[in-house]
Amino acid sequence: MSKLSFSEHIQSGYTFKKDFITLGTAMLEGEGITGAHVKIPLKTxxxxxxxxxxxGTGKTKTLQLIVEQLSLKGIPSLMMDIKGDLSGLAMPGSLNDHITWRHNTIGLAYEPTAIPVELMTISNGDGVRLRATVSEFGPVLLSKILMLNDTQSGIVSLLFKYCDDHKLPLLDLEDLKKILQYLIGEGKEEIKKEYGSVSSASVNKILRNVIELEQQRADLFFGEKSFEIKDLLRKKEGRGVASIIRLNDxxxxxxxxxxxxxxxxxxxxxxxxxxxxxxxxxLAIFIDEAHLIFDHASRVLLDQIETMVKLIRSKGVGLFFVTQNPTDVPEEILSQLGLKVQHALRAxxxxxxxxIRKTAENYPISEFYKTDVVLTSMGIGEALVTALDEKGRPTPLAHTLLRAPVSRMDVLTAKEIKTLVSNSDLVRVYNETINRESAYEMLSEKIEIAQREENQEKLREVQKKSKRTRTKEEDSTLESLSKNTMVRQLGRTILREVTRGLLGILGVKKR
Structure with a gap:
């Protein structure tokens, strides 16, 4: 089929009435067809x-160019940056011969542009600190993260109920560990009386899972001040802010x-x-190295993620998984993904x-391409693309020469990162560490008071016992003294009587 008919085929499949972003131009037989633009409707x-x-096939640069185009349309993005190579969005790109050739072939002008960027972290890295409290997680989500069985999940629900009833804030992992220890320690009888008995073995298993989570430095994530989702939806000068969560550590x-x-x-x-x-x-959320979510997830956790993928689009949020192979993503989730940008695979x-044959089956059949062959022959910055049109139908499969990112295709320097962070309004809001009184302090105080009262009771018992012992000893001493007194008194009486008798006798003789 001629390039002209191919171009008409692509343009008819990628013509939309409403706003869109352009990824590049379609290719046929290894050559870019100028003007046969491959687009994505914002609506989908x-x-x-x-x-x-x-x-090395260009996944990160594709992520970068999509985020740029969304930002220029006023749509904010959130990116999980595992490798630490997305910060260049904050600086304009630079033109070179290769970019000039690429954009001339596509039929688009290249305009170096910086995107408003907010750097974020869930550890001690540079940027806005992201935190959430244990209470915000809730018992159901926390149980799934800890991979608990039904019995253990029930105990976690009981734990949250107890904390709610007794006004004990669950903010961080120290609070969570403290209440677990309290359940099988000083508070065991109290819990049993109010809510029923709990298994010490089950509580200890939950505690071990919490400690395992803590060893992966989740203690840095749980706490205050909690991040407000509204701060992901910001715009600056009409451009959507690209929030980059740096997760390379x-x-x-x-x-x-x-x-x-x-x-x-x-x-x-x-x-x-x-x-x-x-x-x-x-909002658009991009999850780089998505296999990290799925490789170690339990069936229950995968079900939760699948449910979230299905529901979250009603909130106007798009999720984009970035990974090496489509098979890294469970089929139940893969079937929910409308846009597919597939770079080259290696055999x-x-x-x-x-x-590769299995991957090829995930894409629409095309009369122009043998998909499994194209998958292994594409160069850097090329990809097979299929999206959804405005009516929700898959667009024609297009081997696409992708446009170059208009921002810097390299990372920021340490000095540039420091400047970016120091100019952030959100850093001043969220990087203050708050350690208000919570379950840990309240339970510690409660235990201390109980122990103090218990010690005082023991002291009273000791004193009481000591008093009883002293009383017996005193009675024994008095009795002994009394007996000695009686003996002495009796002795004096006998002596007196004897003396009187003798004197009486002597008196008789005298007379």
């Missing part, structure tokens, strides 16, 4: 998406990463109002070839 971006491909902590992600999605869903079928998404083994 809350139907989620996937960006996949082997290492928790790559080896998948439990912490999945805990944070599930908490964030839950908060977004809980706090944002229903949007219905809006023409423009309210080094028989297993790789099987995965």
């Amino acid at each position: 971006l809350n139907r989620h998406g996937l960006i996949a491909g082997a290492t 928790i790559q080896d902590k998948p439990k912490l990463f999945s805990t944070f992600m599930l908490s964030l999605l839950s908060e977004v869903y809980h706090d944002l109002p229903e949007e219905g079928d809006a023409d423009v998404p309210k 080094f083994t028989a297993k790789d070839r099987r995965n």
Whole structure:
């Protein structure tokens, strides 16, 4: 088929009435077709998406260019930056010969542009500190994160109920550990009387799981001041703010990463109002290295994520998973993703070839491409793209020459990061550490008072016992003294009588 008919085929499939962003131009037989633009309607971006491909094929740059185009349309984004290479969004890009060739081929002008960026962290890194309290997690989500069974989950629900009834704030992991220790220690009888008995073995298992979570430095995430979701929806000078959560220091902590992600999605869903079928998404969330969520997730946790993916789009939020292979994402979630941007895959083994054939089946059949062949032959900055049109139908599969990011395709320097953080209004709001009185302090005080009262009671018992002992000893001494007195008195009486008798005798003789 001619390039002209191919161009008409692409343009008819990617012509939209409402606003859109342009990813690049379609390619046929290895050449870019100028003007055959591949676009994504803004209206469908809350139907989620996937960006996949082997290492070094351009996934991160695709993420970057989508975030830029959304920002220029006034749509804010949130990115999970595992590798630490997205900060360049804050600086304008620079033109070179390759970019000039690429954009001339696509038929788009290249205008270097900086995007408003907010750096964030869930550890001690540079940027706005993101935190959430244990209470905000709630017993259901916390039980899923800790991978508890039904019995253990019931105990966690009881724990939250007890804290609610007794006005004990659960803010951080120290609070959580303290109440667990209290359940099987000093408060065991109180809990049994009010709520029924709990198994010490089950409580100890929960406690061990909490400690495991703490060892992955989740203690840095739980606490105050809690981050407000509304601060992800900001604009500056009409451009959507790109919030970058720098997670390069928790790559080896998948439990912490999945805990944070599930908490964030839950908060977004809980706090944002229903949007219905809006023409423009309210927020786009990009999860880089998405396999970190799924590799160590339990079935229960996967079900929770799947449910969240289905529900959160009604809030005007789009989720985009970035990973090496589509098979990294569970099929139940993969089937919910409307946009697919597939970079090249590499076939080094028989297993790789099987995965490529399986990946090819996820894309619409095209009369122009043999999908499994194109998947292994694409160059850097090329991708197979299919999206949804304004009526929710898949667009034609397009081998796409992607446009270059208009922001810097490199990271910020340490000095630039320091300047960016120091100019942040949110840093001044959220980086103050608050340690108000909570369950840990209240229970510690309660235990201390109980122990003090117990010690005083023991002291009273000792004193009482000591008094009884002294009384007996005194009685014995008095009795002994009394007996001695009686003996002495009797002796004196006898002596007196004897003396009188003798004197009487002597008196008789004298007379």
